[in-house]
Every structure is written in structure tokens, then in C-alpha cells.
Amino acid sequence: MKNAFLRLGLVLFAALAAAAAWAQEPTERAIQVLDQLDAGQYQEVAANFDARMAAAMDANTLGQVWDSLPQQLGALQSRGEPVASRQDGHDVVVVPLQYERAAANATLAFNEDGELAGLFIQPAQPDEPEEE
Numbered sequence: 001m002k003n004a005f006l007r008l009g010l011v012l013f014a015a016l017a018a019a020a021a022w023a024q025e026p027t028e029r030a031i032q033v034l035d036q037l038d039a040g041q042y043q044e045v046a047a048n049f050d051a052r053m054a055a056a057m058d059a060n061t062l063g064q065v066w067d068s069l070p071q072q073l074g075a076l077q078s079r080g081e082p083v084a085s086r087q088d089g090h091d092v093v094v095v096p097l098q099y100e101r102a103a104a105n106a107t108l109a110f111n112e113d114g115e116l117a118g119l120f121i122q123p124a125q126p127d128e129p130e131e132e
Contacts, residue, residue, distance in 0.1 A: 091110045093109075
């Protein structure tokens, strides 16, 4: 009986810890998702997809896409400072990524429930020259 309560307590603790992780600020959630992707935790990321993302991509496809980035761009060198905004009812976070051969931006969108509603990796645009 003690073991049953202990197991139930551990399961509840794990569920609460997962829920608390997604109750973070959008920039913290975005960094967490990128950390999970870099660690190959595609199932964990996919478990937080909203319905549209889940219909468009499963964990295996996510892993294939994420694993292809270093093949195309070289090893990840660094991440820049995330920038958060609010667009069309979503929290949107852009995180600059510097790879060996190119710079890119990871754009992550979270819905009102904190679910991952969008994940885009795009080439970074060169800075516009300043007008004098």
C-alpha cells in the first residue's frame, strides 16, 4: 500500500513539474523547447504541440528536421538573446541561432494554453544599413 502511494505521488509530482515547466514566460518556454530539441527530446516537445501542430508534424518528423540543420548549416555555435512579442493571440519568441556556416532565427509561437503552435527556422536577414 505504501508503494502504491509512493508511485502515485511520483506520478503526480512528475505531472505537476511538467505543467509548471509550461507555466513559464514565453522566452523561458522557447529556450526550454530549443534545449529539448538539442537534447533529442522530440517526444517531449511534440507532447506540447497544439492540435494544428500535432496534425502537421509528429515527433519523428520533428527529429528529422531538427537533425538536418547541422548537416545543412554546420554545428550550432551560439544562441542570441530571445525577443518576445504578442501576435494574433500568440506569444511569439524569436531566438537568433549562429551555426558554423550561417545564421538563422528560430521562431516559436505559443497559444493561450502555452502549447507550441508554431516552430519555424529561417535564415537570418542581414542587418539593414543605417541611414545617415
